[in-house]
Amino acid sequence: MLSAFWCHLLPAIKLYLLGLKVLLLQLLNGPLRLPGGRDEQEGLAAVRRICEHYKEAKVEFKKLDLASLQSVRQFAQSFRERDLPLNILVNNAGVMLVPEGRTEDGFEQHFGVNYLGHFLLTWLLLDTLKDSGKSGHVSRVVNVSSSAHCIGQIRLNDLNSRQSYSSHAAYCQSKLAQVLFSFHLHQEMQSGGFQVSSCAVDPGMVDTALYRHLWTPLHLAQSVIARLLFRTPEEGATTVLSAALLPALEGDCGGGYWANGCREMTTPLTFDPQLQVSLWEISLQLLNLH
Numbered sequence: 001m002l003s004a005f006w007c008h009l010l011p012a013i014k015l016y017l018l019g020l021k022v023l024l025l026q027l028l029n030g031p032l033r034l035p036g037g038r039d040e041q042e043g044l045a046a047v048r049r050i051c052e053h054y055k056e057a058k059v060e061f062k063k064l065d066l067a068s069l070q071s072v073r074q075f076a077q078s079f080r081e082r083d084l085p086l087n088i089l090v091n092n093a094g095v096m097l098v099p100e101g102r103t104e105d106g107f108e109q110h111f112g113v114n115y116l117g118h119f120l121l122t123w124l125l126l127d128t129l130k131d132s133g134k135s136g137h138v139s140r141v142v143n144v145s146s147s148a149h150c151i152g153q154i155r156l157n158d159l160n161s162r163q164s165y166s167s168h169a170a171y172c173q174s175k176l177a178q179v180l181f182s183f184h185l186h187q188e189m190q191s192g193g194f195q196v197s198s199c200a201v202d203p204g205m206v207d208t209a210l211y212r213h214l215w216t217p218l219h220l221a222q223s224v225i226a227r228l229l230f231r232t233p234e235e236g237a238t239t240v241l242s243a244a245l246l247p248a249l250e251g252d253c254g255g256g257y258w259a260n261g262c263r264e265m266t267t268p269l270t271f272d273p274q275l276q277v278s279l280w281e282i283s284l285q286l287l288n289l290h
Contacts, residue, residue, distance in 0.1 A: 011151075011168035066093050066117030067103040069287065076124035085132040086125055088244045091118035091178075092144040097167045107286075108160040110167070114174035118143065119181055119283050126196075133195025138250060141198040142243045143182040145175045147259065149200075150267045152176030156278055159286075177279060179257060179266060184276040186255040197254030201243050204260065205229075206236030 043061040050059050062078070065071035079086075094114045103112035122129075122141055133139035152172035155161075159177075161170050179200045186198040243249060243258050256263045257270070269275065284290070 011166045011172065064093075064121075065104075066113045066121070067109070069105050069117070069120060072117055072120045073124065076121060079125065080128060084128075086128040086139060087132050087137075088140050088142070089122060089125060089129060090142045090144065090240060090244055091122065092142075092240065093117075094144065094174075096171050099167065100161075100165045106160075108162075108165075108170055110170040110174040111159055111161070111177065114171075115177040115181065116283065116286065118178070120287050120289075122185070123287070123289055129196050130189075130194045135195060136250060138195040138197050138254060140244055140249070140254070141182070141185060141196065142240060143178045143198065143200045144240055145178040145182070145200045145202055145257075147202050148172045149175040149179045149270070154180070154269075154275060154279060156282060159282070176270070179270045180272075180276050180279050181283070182257075183255070183270060184280050187276075190255075197249070199243050199249070199255050200257045200266075201240050202257070202259035202264075203236040203239055204231050206231045206233055208233055208236075 040061070040063050043063070047059045047061050050057050062075060063071075064075045095109055098109050101109050103109055103117075105112065107116055129139040129141065148171060152175055153169070154173060154176055155163075159173075161173075182198050182200040189196040189198065239258055239261055242261060257266045258264065
């Protein structure tokens with residue numbers, strides 16, 4: 001009984017201590033600046049705002065549910081049928097600390113939405129990314145991860161957290177999986193000679209609805225602290241946009257893990273080639289990809 005309780009408590013303690021560290025570093029670094037929805041109504045509203053500011057912009061909103069593999073496949077197929085180039089793919093959607101539950105296809109929600117949905121989307125659009133990349137202007141895959149990856153563990157024999165469930169551990173595992181996927185994809189593209197790069201990005205602690213599943217006392221405290229100390233969504237997008245747009249990340253300078261506007265080292269686990277390959281192959285099997 002005590003062991004099970006500790007298995008649930010320890011990931012939470014680690015995650016909150018890490019969050020405090022990240023927040024302090026974030027405040028010391030100051031705001032990042034750069035020239036430059038999952039909800040359908042919010043998405044359409046964002047399109048309107050963009051078009052109001054940039055009259056000649058061509059912007060569309062297409063709904064995509066990462067908790068449904070069918071939705072991902074339908075989206076990818078509809079995009080490919082339009083025969084458009086794809087220069088930048090930002091895998092940004094995510095859930096955090098949600099109660100135990102399953103996606104439409106039976107996967108644990110953090111693993112299914114944060115990782116598997118993005119893996120499938122990227123895989124289905126990979127040929128388009130390859131065809132769109134050119135020397136000096138590579139196509140880019142930007143995976144929005146989190147500093148939480150550094151305390152995550154990959155349980156290859158229990159990726160769906162059926163043996164024991166901790167929302168904190170599941171979230172950290174999904175973010176570590178994103179980084180492992182991002183690094184391995186970059187290596188695959190480079191070794192194959194394709195003009196595609198892949199990097200992982202930590203946007204920092206941003207004042208969004210992502211924290212709504214925190215324990216109630218912590219959520220009340222977070223809602224107050226966030227207004228004072230967290231980054232705004234616009235500021236949080238800066239590192240993501242940098243990885244997607246800056247010319248300095250072309251060629252050999254691409255890839256890696258980015259936070260606070262610069263490349264950062266990650267834990268040794270993220271560079272484990274066997275773990276990268278094992279997770280990659282298991283993901284292909286789970287998604288029935290060949």
